[in-house]
Amino acid sequence: DAGVIQSPRHEVTEMGQEVTLRCKPISGHDYLFWYRQTMMRGLELLIYFNNNVPIDDSGMPEDRFSAKMPNASFSTLKIQPSEPRDSAVYFCASSLEGAAEAFFGQGTRLTVV
Amino acid sequence: GDSVTQMEGPVTLSEEAFLTINCTYTATGYPSLFWYVQYPGEGLQLLLKATKADDKGSNKGFEATYRKETTSFHLEKGSVQVSDSAVYFCALTPRGGSARQLTFGSGTQLTVLP
Numbered sequence: 001d002a003g004v005i006q007s008p009r010h011e012v013t014e015m016g017q018e019v020t021l022r023c024k025p026i027s028g029h030d031y032l033f034w035y036r037q038t039m040m041r042g043l044e045l046l047i048y049f050n051n052n053v054p055i056d057d058s059g060m061p062e063d064r065f066s067a068k069m070p071n072a073s074f075s076t077l078k079i080q081p082s083e084p085r086d087s088a089v090y091f092c093a094s095s096l097e098g099a100a101e102a103f104f105g106q107g108t109r110l111t112v113v
Numbered sequence: 114g115d116s117v118t119q120m121e122g123p124v125t126l127s128e129e130a131f132l133t134i135n136c137t138y139t140a141t142g143y144p145s146l147f148w149y150v151q152y153p154g155e156g157l158q159l160l161l162k163a164t165k166a167d168d169k170g171s172n173k174g175f176e177a178t179y180r181k182e183t184t185s186f187h188l189e190k191g192s193v194q195v196s197d198s199a200v201y202f203c204a205l206t207p208r209g210g211s212a213r214q215l216t217f218g219s220g221t222q223l224t225v226l227p
Binding site: 004031033042043045048050055056091093095097098099100101102103104105106107 | 147155156158159162202210211218
């Protein structure tokens with residue numbers, strides 16, 4: 001398997017623009033997670049899905065953030081409108097039901113100017 | 114709630130030096146413990162794990178022993194290489210828990226100089 005695939009790897013956008021990050025989890029995995037990593041706050045869990053259904057979005061910082069998982073092989077994280085403080089590395093990860101190991105993608109480095 | 118505390122970084126070592134990265138945890142019961150590693154430009158990947166007291170996890174020359182009495186899971190390597198330069202994260206789940214319950218530490222940056 002190719003692992004968790006995220007796109008784009010890098011995104012630079014202007015404040016106020018909409019940003020969409022994409023993720024393809026490992027085939028057969030039941031859980032999908034979105035994390036954000038910053039120097040100040042470390043690794044934060046934003047939201048996770050189980051079998052395409054959002055289970056816990058309590059980590060989503062504001063209503064500007066939204067995530068969807070229309071099918072088992074694709075998820076998006078959208079920020080609208082984006083702000084400079086959203087600049088971070090966003091990771092997608094997936095795991096099997098009952099398994100403690102999460103498999104991470106390479107991340108998307110977002111810069112909002 | 115559960116929490117993980119790691120030693121402050123960054124840590125800079127010369128090649129072949131001995132490495133220790135401290136990790137302590139707060140959790141009810143007997144959690145499962147993990148070390149993840151993040152190489153530059155990459156996502157996190159599982160390095161090793163231990164699921165019960167006194168278990169030793171090991172991989173790629175790294176070791177960590179689950180110490181219930183000190184609630185610790187320190188990462189060690191006898192001789193580091195430049196290729197070990199990365200950020201190391203200590204993490205836990207409740208006993209029998211899954212990835213959705215992972216709690217990560219803040220990470221420790223390791224730089225190994227030739």
